[in-house]
Structures are given as structure tokens and as C-alpha cells.
Amino acid sequence: MLRRLDLRPDARNGAPLPRPAALRALMPRAELNVDAAVGAVRPLIDDVRERGATAALEATERFDRIRPETVRVPAAAIAAAVAGLDPDVRAALELSIERARAVHLDQRRADVVTQVVPGGTVTERFVPVRRVGLYAPGGLAVYPSSVIMNVVPAQAAGVGSLVVASPPQAEFGGLPHPTILAAAALLGVDEVWAVGGAQCVALLAYGGTDTDGAELEPVDMVTGPGNVYVTAAKRTLRGTVGIDAEAGTTEIAILADDTADAGHVAADLISQAEHDPNAASVLVTASEELAGAVEAELAGRVGATRHSERVRTALTGPQSGVILVSTIDDGIAVVDAYAAEHLEIQTADAAAVAARVRNAGAIFVGAYAPVSLGDYCAGSNHVLPTGGCARHSGGLSTATFLRGVHVIDYTEQALRAAAGAVVALAEAEDLPAHGEAVTARFEEVRP
Known part of the structure; x- marks a missing residue:
């Protein structure tokens, strides 16, 4: 079922493992043509900028085949969603919230004051995004x-104004899914918009007037995953609003050796494949025996899972596969080059192997830390970099919603002591007025 890529020397005429850039070019990876989607969403974004909620609701009717009466979900509908929530689901959501809060509250930053010289300080003050x-x-x-994973770090950061947006569902009379509404309520969020897609990102960025005359206040930042059109809208509107990242299709890589349980590995590959036909599931191993055992497990499990057609499409697509390597060291080099959104380590001494990995959105250590745990209630955040972006970016966290602002406070004496250096550097850069802005405060200072 899974395609194989053999990177062992015997399969490469004795050639060593390629360097990281060459490795990345060889590996399975989902294609995400955001550029093409940008062209498709730009007219829609322009329309929402000009006509606000009316344009967004027209687009919603066109794409989702339902038109809500208002963009903002009535408070009574949110309360009804909580009241009707299955008790087991409510308990699970509350557990997820509790654990996520514990982790994200610990990520808060204290202001840092550095005395650079006597009379001269630089303070880094951490300020939350306003809305x-x-x-x-x-x-x-x-x-x-995903409501939990976005709301909890924003609240931990001290964001004062939050709006959750989710597509309206025809099945629920033009409201977002009731479990989305209930999750928002359990988090204390009372502003929910029934709008999705690129038109949602545009309405969040520009705001407008709802059908009942209420103000839809624009935001300063948009976060959360979505399809390629949501991603394209975030790219287009970056600068008008801040964004977290350009989320691509979900992916899992598993680095495993012959100590791994083939059934566990197969189940975990399937768990991510059920997200989307383009989801990527990749096994990296030095054990050909394990690879064969996993493929046998997949053959028996895929047909029995609820979304078997979606899973089979994902697992047989060019974005998924088995990568055979010679050693665990080579396996670490491969997963570092791949930089998976989710990386599982199922090897002997898994913690030590995990500690050697540099590039991953999140690392799941050992047989009892599957990605599914992180998706829901490990306490970690599941909004993570995809498409190899874990080489340079991290996942959503409390820090995402904080801005570091430098506050510079110098006395006259401290500025006087630095004046010569300022003038010298200003002259070196042919920006003499920079130096004059200092010397104007004193008698002329020369380097």
C-alpha cells in the first residue's frame, strides 16, 4: 500500500545519504498550490473589503449552500449548544481545556529589564495582541x-477580545456545528461568527456591519488552520492583519526500529490519513521486517476504519510512504530534513533519540504518546507547522499572541557617554543627521 523509498547505500550504488536539501527533494510531500488559490480568492477579498458582511454572506451561500440570518451567532444558540452537549464530550473538552491551560499558562513571559550602562536600560515588555x-x-x-488550541494560548497571553469563526452548517440551520459553539462557551468566548473560508478571513480583517446593524469589529490577528483557500486569504491579507502561519495538509512521520509494535505504527499512520485524502503518513525505519509488518497491518486495518476510502487515498498518494535507511542515525537525518508536523519516535531508548531531533512541529516519545493524544488532551498545542516549515517555525503557543516591545530609557549622562559611538556609526553609514540628533542635545561630540 505504501510506496517505498530506499535510501540505504546498497540501493544507491554505495552512495552515502544525501545532504538535507537533496533529501527533502526526494521525500514524499503533499503539494499545496497556494499561489493558484491566491488568484481565486483575491476578487472575493476585495468584495468583502468593499461590501463587508453582505459580500461574505453571499459567498457563504454560494460555497456552503446556506445563508445565516446574521454573521454573529445569537447568545441563545451558544447556550443551547452547551445545554445539549453529550456529557462524555463535555467532560473530554473540559479535560482538554484544563491540560492546555496548564501548559500555556507556563509559557507566559515576564518583562526583562537589562541595565546596559549606569543610567541606561532596555526593557523588553510583552504586550498581548488586542483583538x-x-x-x-x-x-x-x-x-x-481547534477552538481549544487557539483560544487557550490567546487567553493565557492576555488577549482581551476574542472572536471564534466557523463555517455555518446547513444541517444546523446556518449555525456552526453545535460542538464548536459549546467549546467556545466552555472557554468563556461569547462572540462567534457563522462564516468560513476566504470570506471569513477577509471579514475578520476588514470588519463590517452585520445584517441586524451590529458592528463586526475587525481583528488585529487571525489564527487557526483551514483549507488552501483559507491559507491563500491569510497570505493575501498578511500585513492588514497578523497571521500565525500558512497551514498545509496534516502530516505524520514515524521513526521506528524493530522494537516498535507494527500495529501501533499502522494505527498511527491511519489516524492522520483520515484527516484528508492529501494527508501525509511517512514511516522511516532501518528495519525492513518492521516495514513489511506495518504494511500487513495496514492491509487489514484500512478496510475496517470508518473513513477507509479517504485513508486509502492518503496512504497510496505520493505524499505518503516508507523510507528505508541503514541506521537510526540516518533515520534522524531523514526526519530532520523532512521536518514533520508530527513526529513519533518508536525506537529503543526513544527519549534519547527524540533529544537528538532538531526539526519537528511536535515530537511524541515512545509507544504511549501517539499523535492522537496531542491532538486532544496531552496539553500540547496541535496547531503546528506543516510542509517542512518546522525547520524554521514553531507551533501555536502563548508567545504567538505576545509582542515584545523594547522600552529604551537613558539618562543625559548615559546618552553623553554613547554619543561618540553614535556619531561615528552615523558618519560610517552616511547618515549624519542621526549623529546630529544626539549632538544637538550637548555641545558637539566627535568620535
Whole structure:
């Protein structure tokens, strides 16, 4: 079922493992043509900028085949969603919230004051973003967990104004899925918009007037995963609003050796494949025996899972596969080059192997830390970099919603002591007025 890529020397005429850039070119990876989608969403974004909620609702009717009465979800609908929530689901959401809060509150930053010289300090003050729009997708699946993963770090950072946005569902009378509404309520968020897609990102960025005359206040930042059109809208509007990242299709890589349980590995590959037909599931191993055992497990499990057609499409696509290596060291080099959104380590001494990995959105250590745990209630955040972006970016966290502002406070004497250096550097850069802005405060200072 899974394609194989053999990177062992015997399969490469004795050639060593390629360097990281060459490795990345060889590896399976989902294609995400955001550039093409940008062209498709730009007219829609322009329309929402000009006509606000009316344009967004027209687009919603066109794409989602439902038109809500208002963009903002009535408070009574949110209360009804909580009241009607399955008790087991409520308990699970509350556990997820509790654990995520514990982790994200510990990520808060204290202001840092550095005395550079006597009379001269630089303080880094951490200030939360004022207002944030948090997107919860509603396509092939419904993600109340994404509401938690976006809201909790924003609240931990001290963001004062939050709006959750999620596509309206025809099945629920033009409201977002009730579990999305209930999750928002359990988090204390009372502003929810029934709008999705690129039109949602545009409405969050520009704001407008709702059909009942109420103001839809624009936000300063938009976070949360979505499809390629949501991603294209975030790219287009970056600068008008801040964004977290350009999320691509989900992916899992598993680095495993012959101590791994083939059934566990197969189940975990399937768990990510059920997200999307383009989801990537990659096994990296030095054990050909394990690879064969995993493929046998997949053959038996895929047909039995609920979304078997979606899973089979993902596992047999060019974005998924088995990568055979000679050693665990080579396996670490491969997963570092791949920089997976989710990386599982199922090897002997898994913690030591995990400690050697540099590039991953999140690392799951050992047989009892599957990605599914992180998706829901490990306490970690599941909004993570995809498409190899874990080489340079991290996942959503409390820090995402904080801005470091430098506050510079110098006395006259401290400035006087630095004046010569300022003038010298200003002259070196042919920006003499920079130096004059200092010397104007004193008698002329020369380097």
C-alpha cells in the first residue's frame, strides 16, 4: 500500500545519504498550490473589503449552500449548544481545556529589564495582541479541539477580545456545528461568527456591519488552520492583519526500529490519513521486517476504519510512504530534513533519540504518546507547522499572541557617554543627521 523509498547505500550504488536539501527533494510531500488559490480568492477579498458582511454572506451561500440570518451567532444558540452537549464530550473538552491551560499558562513571559550602562536600560515588555480572530474549520470534519488550541494560548497571553469563526452548517440551520459553539462557551468566548473560508478571513480583517446593524469589529490577528483557500486569504491579507502561519495538509512521520509494535505504527499512520485524502503518513525505519509488518497491518486495518476510502487515498498518494535507511542515525537525518508536523519516535531508548531531533512541529516519545493524544488532551498545542516549515517555525503557543516591545530609557549622562559611538556609526553609514540628533542635545561630540 505504501510506496517505498530506499535510501540505504546498497540501493544507491554505495552512495552515502544525501545532504538535507537533496533529501527533502526526494521525500514524499503533499503539494499545496497556494499561489493558484491566491488568484481565486483575491476578487472575493476585495468584495468583502468593499461590501463587508453582505459580500461574505453571499459567498457563504454560494460555497456552503446556506445563508445565516446574521454573521454573529445569537447568545441563545451558544447556550443551547452547551445545554445539549453529550456529557462524555463535555467532560473530554473540559479535560482538554484544563491540560492546555496548564501548559500555556507556563509559557507566559515576564518583562526583562537589562541595565546596559549606569543610567541606561532596555526593557523588553510583552504586550498581548488586542483583538484576535480564531478560525475553526468545518469541512470533512468538525474540530472543537481547534477552538481549544487557539483560544487557550490567546487567553493565557492576555488577549482581551476574542472572536471564534466557523463555517455555518446547513444541517444546523446556518449555525456552526453545535460542538464548536459549546467549546467556545466552555472557554468563556461569547462572540462567534457563522462564516468560513476566504470570506471569513477577509471579514475578520476588514470588519463590517452585520445584517441586524451590529458592528463586526475587525481583528488585529487571525489564527487557526483551514483549507488552501483559507491559507491563500491569510497570505493575501498578511500585513492588514497578523497571521500565525500558512497551514498545509496534516502530516505524520514515524521513526521506528524493530522494537516498535507494527500495529501501533499502522494505527498511527491511519489516524492522520483520515484527516484528508492529501494527508501525509511517512514511516522511516532501518528495519525492513518492521516495514513489511506495518504494511500487513495496514492491509487489514484500512478496510475496517470508518473513513477507509479517504485513508486509502492518503496512504497510496505520493505524499505518503516508507523510507528505508541503514541506521537510526540516518533515520534522524531523514526526519530532520523532512521536518514533520508530527513526529513519533518508536525506537529503543526513544527519549534519547527524540533529544537528538532538531526539526519537528511536535515530537511524541515512545509507544504511549501517539499523535492522537496531542491532538486532544496531552496539553500540547496541535496547531503546528506543516510542509517542512518546522525547520524554521514553531507551533501555536502563548508567545504567538505576545509582542515584545523594547522600552529604551537613558539618562543625559548615559546618552553623553554613547554619543561618540553614535556619531561615528552615523558618519560610517552616511547618515549624519542621526549623529546630529544626539549632538544637538550637548555641545558637539566627535568620535
